[in-house]
Amino acid sequence: xxxxxxxxxxxxxxxxxxxxxxxxxxxxxxxxxxxxxxxxxxxxxxxxxxxxxxxxxxxxxxxxxxxxxxxxxxxxxxxxxxxxxxxxxxxxxxxxxxxxxxxxxxxxxxxxxxxxxxxxxxxxxxxxxxxxxxxxxxxxxxxxxxxxxxxxxxxxxxxxxxxxxxxxxxxxxxxxxxxxxxxxxxxxxxxxxxxxxxxxxxxxxxxxxxxxxxxxxxxxxxxxxxxxxxxxxxxxxxxxxxxxxxxxxxxxxxxxxxxxxxxxxxxxxxxx
Numbered sequence: 001x002x003x004x005x006x007x008x009x010x011x012x013x014x015x016x017x018x019x020x021x022x023x024x025x026x027x028x029x030x031x032x033x034x035x036x037x038x039x040x041x042x043x044x045x046x047x048x049x050x051x052x053x054x055x056x057x058x059x060x061x062x063x064x065x066x067x068x069x070x071x072x073x074x075x076x077x078x079x080x081x082x083x084x085x086x087x088x089x090x091x092x093x094x095x096x097x098x099x100x101x102x103x104x105x106x107x108x109x110x111x112x113x114x115x116x117x118x119x120x121x122x123x124x125x126x127x128x129x130x131x132x133x134x135x136x137x138x139x140x141x142x143x144x145x146x147x148x149x150x151x152x153x154x155x156x157x158x159x160x161x162x163x164x165x166x167x168x169x170x171x172x173x174x175x176x177x178x179x180x181x182x183x184x185x186x187x188x189x190x191x192x193x194x195x196x197x198x199x200x201x202x203x204x205x206x207x208x209x210x211x212x213x214x215x216x217x218x219x220x221x222x223x224x225x226x227x228x229x230x231x232x233x234x235x236x237x238x239x240x241x242x243x244x245x246x247x248x249x250x251x252x253x254x255x256x257x258x259x260x261x262x263x264x265x266x267x268x269x270x271x272x
Contacts, residue, residue, distance in 0.1 A: 013065035013106065021050070021057035022190055027177050031058050034175040035150050040128040042171060043154040045179030048225025050190075051154045054179070055109045064148060065106040067097045071116040077123050081136055093139060102127070102134050105148030113153040114166060121170055127151050128173035158222065184210070187226055195233020201242075204271045205229045208246065211267045212254060220260055224250050242272045 034041050035058075043051040052068070059066035069080065082096040101108035113121060126133045132145040153174070155166065181187060184206055191202040206229060213223025228250050235245035251264045 013067050015056055015060040015066060018060055019053060019056040020190075020193055021053055022182065022186055024050075024179070024182055024186070027054065027179075028058070028061070030175065030177060032061070035062055038132060038145075038147060038150075040174045041150065041152040042166075042174035042176040043152065043179060044157050044176060045154075046158050046181070046225065047156055047222055048227030049179050049181050050226060051179050052109075052111060055107070055152060055154075059107050062107070062150075064150070065101075065104065066109060067101040067106050068109045068111060069097050071110055071112045071114075073115060073117065075116040075120050077120050078138075080120065080123060081134070082138075084138065098123075098127075099134060099136065099143065102143050102145045102149055105146040107150045107152060110151075110153040112155055114155045118167075121166075124151060124153075125170065125173065128170075181209075181213070181226055187229070190226060191229050191233050194230040196237035197233040201236065202229075202233060205232055205246075208250065208267055208271050211271075212250070212264060215260065215263065218260065218263070219257065220255060222254070224254060228253060243268060246272070 031041055031054075043054065045051050055066060055068070069075075078096065080096045080098040082094055082099050084091040085094050086092075095103065098108050098110075100106070110116070110124070123134070126135065127145060128151055132149070134143040134145065135141075136143065182190065184203070187206045187209070188199060188202040191197065191205055192199055195202065195205075197205075209224040209226070209229050211223075212220065215223060232245050232249040235249055236242055240248075246268045247265070251261055251268070254264065255261060
């Protein structure tokens with residue numbers, strides 16, 4: 001794929017309007033400094049706490065296209081770098097999202113990087129150190145990333161295990177930022193803005209979210225994320241009764257266990 005074709009495709013990834021993002025600390029300044037210094041970025045935090053929204057805001061602020069890849073168990077090196085495809089009886093090279101981002105100086109965000117295969121993540125090593133190079137072995141090509149390119153990855157430490165964790169050789173290449181759920185007032189402000197509901201209702205939803213996050217010792221792997229609270233607010237703003245909205249967007253989304261379902265239902269009844 002030539003540079004003109006890459007540019008046309010990347011135009012779809014440019015964020016025009018400013019995304020709503022409420023800073024929790026000095027993360028914007030640190031990420032901007034990392035970009036200026038050509039350093040890669042590692043975001044750590046629980047599900048739905050704002051890591052992806054932060055990357056959208058950063059891309060908008062830096063005026064760079066954002067190429068996001070949702071990593072999974074079957075993600076191969078070819079999925080990231082590219083492959084030959086047969087078109088009209090001819091083998092034609094097609095850049096993968098990582099290659100496309102490197103060629104055009106975009107931000108490439110690998111979401112939940114630990115979900116990818118171990119042999120796949122090795123391909124980012126020369127991109128994430130001072131070399132800033134991407135080898136394309138199938139083409140015998142070595143790309144050097146321009147100053148505008150940035151590599152960012154994320155993962156959820158709550159799912160860490162021996163089998164699913166970043167190797168020290170990988171994680172020590174990155175500037176790391178830890179994310180967590182905001183304090184009650186800020187989280188309520190986010191739910192008001194994104195969910196389209198009033199402050200009192202948003203505060204009650206955040207309190208419910210915090211209560212579910214306390215159920216980890218009772219077998220709940222993850223409590224309600226800020227994302228789930230926003231989704232619940234949107235249902236309520238469209239006329240769905242509060243209890244039904246909470247059941248559909250929080251309770252049923254978190255668990256299938258009858259005892260935990262009952263416990264969360266009781267929390268909802270106590271707050272609403």
